[in-house]
Amino acid sequence: MKNLIFLVFLTVMFGCNTPKPKSTPTSDIVGLATPIQMGQDSTVVSIHSYVSNPELIKALIFPNDFTIRRWPDQHVVTLYHDNCTLGFLNYLKIVTVNDTYHILMLNNTIMQSDHSLDMIDFLANKSNSDAVIIRFKNSPISIFAVWENQLLAMQTLTETDKELELNLPAKAKEFDLSTVRIWTVDAQGDINNVELLFNGKNAILK
Numbered sequence: 135m136k137n138l139i140f141l142v143f144l145t146v147m148f149g150c151n152t153p154k155p156k157s158t159p160t161s162d163i164v165g166l167a168t169p170i171q172m173g174q175d176s177t178v179v180s181i182h183s184y185v186s187n188p189e190l191i192k193a194l195i196f197p198n199d200f201t202i203r204r205w206p207d208q209h210v211v212t213l214y215h216d217n218c219t220l221g222f223l224n225y226l227k228i229v230t231v232n233d234t235y236h237i238l239m240l241n242n243t244i245m246q247s248d249h250s251l252d253m254i255d256f257l258a259n260k261s262n263s264d265a266v267i268i269r270f271k272n273s274p275i276s277i278f279a280v281w282e283n284q285l286l287a288m289q290t291l292t293e294t295d296k297e298l299e300l301n302l303p304a305k306a307k308e309f310d311l312s313t314v315r316i317w318t319v320d321a322q323g324d325i326n327n328v329e330l331l332f333n334g335k336n337a338i339l340k
Contacts, residue, residue, distance in 0.1 A: 274318035
């Protein structure tokens with residue numbers, strides 16, 4: 135009987151010490167999507183590379199300056215474009231039966247290089263607010279930011295824009311671990327990116 139009680143005690147103790155798995159967002163997108171690298175005048179995009187089940191897709195939405203040709207199986211598209219008339223950053227919008235996602239398209243044929251991460255500074259969550267403040271160490275002309283492949287910001291910046299507020303979606307509070315990714319480009323075509331981890335809406339500082 136004493137042995138039985140001791141075994142029950144050990145089971146309870148080890149059960150209490152088992153770490154609880156961290157909650158993370160579920161998504162129709164495969165992981166944190168790699169940006170689409172645009173070709174010189176056309177780009178082939180395999181939707182299988184981005185969506186776990188293409189049958190869930192309701193719509194693929196590209197900027198107006200792209201001409202789209204769908205392949206017979208509907209899961210591969212060829213995009214035709216004039217890079218000189220496009221900005222550095224564009225995106226593919228994927229609408230599924232469950233949510234909406236945004237995949238960055240890098241016009242890398244007119245870009246110059248890939249800088250180190252000293253171009254962007256993460257400050258902190260703003261006091262009494264859900265806003266996250268991003269400070270720029272240089273003067274980017276455009277920014278693209280996503281939370282778990284969902285758009286937070288896609289906009290043109292001026293030389294006077296030294297900070298930007300990003301508002302995480304309300305559902306970010308539900309998860310122990312989620313990711314914000316930010317890309318910026320300056321007037322010379324130098325691109326940079328940074329990833330920020332969050333517990334709920336609180337940043338996890340390294």
